[in-house]
Amino acid sequence: MDQIKIGKFIADTRKEKNLTQRQLADALSISDKTVSKWECGKGLPEVSLMLPLCGILEITVNDLLTGERVSQLEYQKKAEENMMDLMKENEENKRRMVLSVVCGLITIIAVCALIVIAAYVQLPTAARIALIVFVAATAVAGIWAAVVLDARAGYFECPYCKALFVPTMSEYVKGYHTFTRRRLTCHQCGKTGMCRHRVVRS
Numbered sequence: 001m002d003q004i005k006i007g008k009f010i011a012d013t014r015k016e017k018n019l020t021q022r023q024l025a026d027a028l029s030i031s032d033k034t035v036s037k038w039e040c041g042k043g044l045p046e047v048s049l050m051l052p053l054c055g056i057l058e059i060t061v062n063d064l065l066t067g068e069r070v071s072q073l074e075y076q077k078k079a080e081e082n083m084m085d086l087m088k089e090n091e092e093n094k095r096r097m098v099l100s101v102v103c104g105l106i107t108i109i110a111v112c113a114l115i116v117i118a119a120y121v122q123l124p125t126a127a128r129i130a131l132i133v134f135v136a137a138t139a140v141a142g143i144w145a146a147v148v149l150d151a152r153a154g155y156f157e158c159p160y161c162k163a164l165f166v167p168t169m170s171e172y173v174k175g176y177h178t179f180t181r182r183r184l185t186c187h188q189c190g191k192t193g194m195c196r197h198r199v200v201r202s
């Protein structure tokens with residue numbers, strides 16, 4: 001899905017209706033920063049906002065996701081493409097999540113096996129040191145890969161404004177977290193809170 005094109009389309013149809021970003025935001029009970037973000041192509045409206053947004057702009061969801069008014073003739077084809085894109089995005093995110101867990105498990109198993117070898121197998125000191133360095137490198141690389149995959153799998157949901165966003169790596173790594181939530185600063189409203197990790201956009 002072409003976010004830039006969709007953003008420009010939102011801006012154009014909003015202006016056709018003589019609405020400011022603020023007025024559109026108020027009508028949807030969201031911040032004008034969110035509208036500005038969509039229009040800059042930096043994010044798609046959440047699925048729950050799509051129908052009310054399209055109602056105000058007098059377009060169809062299919063028009064919105066295509067980034068232009070779709071003719072009746074093309075309608076079916078575009079609708080199917082748009083649906084497939086949304087599904088693909090969700091699947092991609094699920095795959096990253098699974099990969100992240102697999103990556104973490106493999107790292108733990110590999111590190112444990114190597115520690116056992118380092119502890120119980122007779123080795124010259126130099127080899128033992130090399131092995132320990134190798135274990136440390138494996139652990140760091142594996143954990144890093146798992147973290148990158150997890151951070152990129154889906155979105156984090158702001159507990160205040162319900163916006164979905166993808167944190168930067170440094171925000172992600174620094175954030176105190178539980179299994180399903182992470183302390184992050186919302187990209188939309190700027191508040192900091194425990195944001196829920198959502199793999200699927202819905």
Ligand SMILES: [Zn+2]
Pocket residue numbers: 158159160161162163186187188189190191
């Ligand atoms: Zn927020």
